[in-house]
Amino acid sequence: MPINEVKIVRSCGTCGTEIETVTVKKDNMMLSTKETVWCPECQADRPEVRDVAGRLDSIEKEQQSYPKAVPAVPFSDRSSGSSRG
Ligand SMILES: [Zn+2]
Secondary structure, three states, X not given: OOOOEEEEEEEEOOOOOEEEEEEEEHHHOOOOOOOEEEEOOOOEEEEEEEEEOOHHXXXXXXXXXXXXXXXXXXXXXXXXXXXXX
16 A cells, blocks of 8 residues: 655754654645744744654664675685676
């Protein structure tokens, strides 16, 4: 099933406190907004910052899937290429 919904983290644009996570339709996803949000930390209305939740997660996973640094292995007498015999 295609993913039609994305999770958006709303946070305070001033102190960065995460206020809530909302799920929105991808079509309606707007990361830039002029809205303000009540920040419990600042005790004030603050500019709302939105970001896609899980984006960092996926980046981390991606990085973890990268091959680890492999020590250089000297070539054996067989060439490792795929040259046709
Ligand atoms: Zn705040």
